[in-house]
Amino acid sequence: MRLRAQVKKEVVKVPLSVDERWDLIENISKQTVEFGAYKHTLKDAIAELTVKPLTGIPVAIAVIYGFWSFFCDFAGTLFTDGFMVKIFDEHWLPWLQSVFPGGLRNSFYALMVDAGHLEEGILVASDNCFEAFGVLTSGLFIVFGVVLWAILAFYLIFAILEDIGYLPRLAVLVDTVLHKIGLHGYAIVPTFLSLGCNVPGVTATRPLETRKQRFMMMTLLAIFVPCGAQIGIMQDLVPELMGWIFLTLAIGYLGFGFILNKIVPGKSPELIMDVPPYQMPTLRNIGRKLWIRTSGFLLVAVPFVLLGCLIVGLMYLTGAMDWLAAVFGPLLMVWFGVPSETVAPLIAGFLRKDLAVGVLGGLMAQGIMTTFQVFTSVILLCIYFPCLATFALMIKEENWKELLGSLASLVAMVFVYGGLIHLVGIILGVA
Amino acid sequence: MRNAKWKVQKSKTVAIVIMSLLALSAAVISVDAHMPGAKAPPEFELEPIVILDDGTEIEITIDDVAEYHASQVNKEPQICLCMACAFRATKLSISEMWREETPARDDLRIISKLPTPGSRDCFWYVTGTGTGIETKAKGEYKIILLDGTEVTNMSNNNLKKLSKDNTLDNYRFDICRKSTDECFEVVLKEGVFPEDFFELRKKVKFDAKNATDEEKALFKSEWEETRDKFLTSPDWELFEGVEEPEEEEPDVVGGAIFFSILVVGLGLLLVLSHRGKVR
């Protein structure tokens, strides 16, 4: 009662000076807070260790190792290679090839089941779903054979880290580094989310305070953060290049973020973040999160991948792909050092990045690309444009000026970074 | 490449064009170790040959040999069949004769029965006896034909001429350690070359006018298949006298012990965490 009276009395005197406000706060806290010696618990001490750079960085390295290791074995070894390849290549594809009407030289059959490939001048049926490139074969294989398991693995670990309380600590840990590029440590959350799917990643930029931070974050996510689906396909196709791919993207993320921070007007203020104590995750919560995120992802991905397969197929059939390859081929070859056939995955990438890498896989199987060209193409696929769903969300989240800015950054980045990679390749003698 | 896949309606035209190209490429197959229009080899892992050149350790990769061969026949570098065979034979002999040691270049003596430019350039490069090779020490390399005559003129043209009647018997190499006077004879296994390979080779390379397009295409594909074997197959599949390594019996007992420990450990963990919750 006495306190309330005092507050009332003080409030009457509005506006209070800064000193008066502090005095008021002190008075209130003296009467409401009990002070005593607080003994750190083991949990507190562990929490401290995970945010201090000297100890926190090795812990982060171990956590990311666990993350990646689980991802590879769960999605790659167990599901995709262990079961899905068998289901799709040994049962689904041959069954469709035997029952679907039309046969190899039929356009509808080519679009839906198998376009076949030439061997010694003879059109022969494909023996795996990556090469068949039909909507019902490659389309379904990409979504249900590869991507679904990658996404499940990713969101499972993400939910565990989130519920344990490790993610906010990771944010605190990387805060200093991210401040150098004008972002707050919280930016690690949208970045991690984007590693699952760019769509929730872009949505998660909302808590960032200024337009500058949001613009930068969205642009960086759209350019440099590959989604789980794309990572899954890349891991399946070029596992030996994954380290280099991530290193190149990380350098681009930090380097380009630094440049954006310098040229984009606006402020990057501090953001106060709640760091909850460590706790045991509950199975119910994890399950619910996993279901919501995975089903949400599938709703976005399935139609786009199937549609993408159809569009790419139609473009091949109508000759549009030839025309585009002829027009953009010289630019791709001279500036980026990749063959003109890369046009096809780049087109597919407007719809879905995982589909684009899948198309690239088909080209790789034909042996028309060197390892360095594969590497450059994968990087180009990551950075040249966000997938359609992410782009649609960016239109919603940004005003037209920011959107144009993002697109201009994209174009500039693709040419500068893509050209730079080619140049490094030439200097090293691998391009 | 993929364009053709999708232009099903144009498949006939494409097929005709491809067939014509194929026929054209087959027609230009000359009496040459190189195979025009041959597919690139598959991915392979071949460790380099390591030798001591006057005490300095040098590594010779098959790509080095291919480049040297290209310079000798004035063609683009290509790993040809004979070269791949010679390279593998040298590697095998070194591992059999020197084991863990590294042979000195001047301790090597190679006697080959194979008169082809590809194998010649490989052995020239390894022994340092060919032209244009910077070396401090030299080994020995000879070609002694099946009838016992030694080939003194190792020019491209002469070797091509001598290779007309080549058979599997020519693929024999004696690789010797001069210091100990020991030799290792490398003999190819029978199934390495397709049955009709040498007959087809003779027809396509030395009687091209009478060879049909199908024969030329078949020879090209057999040539590629055999070259790929030399690049990717293990020694025991290629050479006589090399034992197939015994497949290790899976350690089921060891695995079962570990698996039991794992199951018990996980069980204990579950019980403990359940108790913790109850408390």
Next chain:
Amino acid sequence: MNEGEEKFGSIYFAVLGAVALAFGVAELIASAGEGFTWGILDSSGASDPLFLPWKAIILISVGFFYLSSVKDFGEVHQLAKAVMASIMIWIVAGMAIWSRIAGSIPGEETWFNSLEGFLASYAPPYCPEMFLLPFSLVIVYYVLKEGETGK
């Protein structure tokens, strides 16, 4: 935690830290080549050029965490370092075990592995972190002790 327990913990985790550090350094050296196999200890399984040095760095950090925790081991902040080191071992060793589980279920030609093939997937040799795993579990005792005294 009494004095005896503290002293034992100190010595035990100093030794474990030294071993982890040695394993880490060995893996780092091995990652430059093709790994090593020594009896049932194996570090060549992770032929991936990315994973071996990554694991090596983690084991080296584990070694340093344990070693830095041994002075005044009973103090909660010191104990936390040893706990963190153990958790890091559980992560890497857990993933090594998970890798075996994932590889043991599907068969090469058939849908599922045979019983023989399944069990053989768990056969030795094992990577260094799997050897460290059982020894790192001792920390659970200290965590429980700390929980009791902390209350």
